[in-house]
Amino acid sequence: SAVISQKPSRDICQRGTSLTIQCQVDSQVTMMFWYRQQPGQSLTLIATANQGSEATYESGFVIDKFPISRPNLTFSTLTVSNMSPEDSSIYLCSVLTGESQPQHFGDGTRLSIL
Amino acid sequence: GQNIDQPTEMTATEGAIVQINCTYQTSGFNGLFWYQQHAGEAPTFLSYNVLDGLEEKGRFSSFLSRSKGYSYLLLKELQMKDSASYLCAVLDSNYQLIWGAGTKLIIKP
Numbered sequence: 001s002a003v004i005s006q007k008p009s010r011d012i013c014q015r016g017t018s019l020t021i022q023c024q025v026d027s028q029v030t031m032m033f034w035y036r037q038q039p040g041q042s043l044t045l046i047a048t049a050n051q052g053s054e055a056t057y058e059s060g061f062v063i064d065k066f067p068i069s070r071p072n073l074t075f076s077t078l079t080v081s082n083m084s085p086e087d088s089s090i091y092l093c094s095v096l097t098g099e100s101q102p103q104h105f106g107d108g109t110r111l112s113i114l
Numbered sequence: 115g116q117n118i119d120q121p122t123e124m125t126a127t128e129g130a131i132v133q134i135n136c137t138y139q140t141s142g143f144n145g146l147f148w149y150q151q152h153a154g155e156a157p158t159f160l161s162y163n164v165l166d167g168l169e170e171k172g173r174f175s176s177f178l179s180r181s182k183g184y185s186y187l188l189l190k191e192l193q194m195k196d197s198a199s200y201l202c203a204v205l206d207s208n209y210q211l212i213w214g215a216g217t218k219l220i221i222k223p
Contacts, residue, residue: 001159041215042201042213042214042215042216043157043201043213045210045211092156099144099209100144100145100162100164102159103147103159103211104159105156105157106156107155107156108155108156110154
């Protein structure tokens, strides 16, 4: 399976600031996804990162708040903008190498907003 | 709507067997995945079922019945390190992954 490197692993940020999370894969992958997981909850899909075009956002998530880039088939970034305490969560990137293949996850970014 | 149900929490004894159930109602079906997630860590892939029946992988087995919209994950010879959350996820007709809320498994000595 693909090796996924996600940075930073954790951060503590001030309210109103923005943080960009990076996801690097060691091979070209078909699809990349960004999830949020709040404490004690399951995974919530934020968006699908599309290579060379705008990301596809799920209901409740918008580009102004969570801008995503995917400049090539091995790299993506998620920015959490104008952060508030409600954005405190674990953010995970995952990759898919084939249509009925399992998604594999990066180690996640644990984000706390003061 | 799409729905996946799993028990919230289960407790079992070290060395025993535990079965974690998952029922689903989704728009189409292209496979079911089980993931393990230790506290504070990312989910890791355990198993994939797309046809009815039992898939065995060491101490872990996963079963699927598509007609009943039902799967279970069976863990044998439980070890303390098996304490984790177990997530059931279904790939729908659009190849979108629908996630269950997860079952927290507590192993007692």
